Amino acid sequence: MAEFPFQIAVPDESITLLHQKLALTVFPDELEGADSDYGVRLADLQRLVARWQDGYDWRKYEAQLNAELPQFTRDIEVEGFGPLNVHYVHKRSEVEGAVPLLFVHGWPGSFYEVTKILPLLVAASPEHPSFHVVALSLPGYGFSEAPRKPGFALKQYAEVGNKLMLALGYNEYGTRL
Structure with missing residues (x-):
């Protein structure tokens, strides 16, 4: 299945709606003397809402x-779930024999987690190996399509990652989980 270049382009309407929702936030009273054992401190929550608004x-x-990021999407056929459109970053090293690396983000998380270390991973260096990095947005996260049926589990996430790497021509690769 074909690879398509991808650019983040959130519609203005979505950003406007987010700002409207944040403006309508009603904050609860804070429990006197409460610490983080009782949840997020009210001041922290108010600061976050103000920042996003x-x-x-x-x-x-x-x-x-x-x-900064070479981003793409492609459809990946997942057994029992049909095709899912998957988003990923694919940054190749200039080193010819670089090791292919599948970078899988944590939960909660996104492909963005790779941004700080990506330059180090693809760099040519005599001190450490260089990598061709594929940072996958797991199905249902970031800009990857979510499964539409229940039961999508670790086996299917692994299938998506493996099929993506094979589609990119990487028959052998390392991974970072």
Whole structure:
């Protein structure tokens, strides 16, 4: 199945709706003397809501990710679940014999987790190996399509990662979980 270049492009309507929802937030009273054993501190929650409502420049970071990361999508056929459109970053090293590496994000998480170490992984260096990095957005996370049937589990996530690496021409590869 074909690979397609991908650019993050969240619709303006989605960002506007998010701002509207944040503006309508009603905060509860805080339990006197409560610490983090009782959940998120009210001041922390208010700070986060304010940041997302008025202080986060979505378009700036969207453009930055699009400029820095070679992103793609492709359909992956998953046994019993049909095709899923999967998003991934694919950054090849300039080193010819670099090791293919499948980077799988944690939970909760996204492909963004690879951004800080990606330059180090693909760099040519006599001190450490160089990698061709594929950072997968797991199905249902980031920009990857979610399964539409129950029962999608570890076996299917592994199938998606393996089929993606094979489709990219990597018959042997390492992984980071």
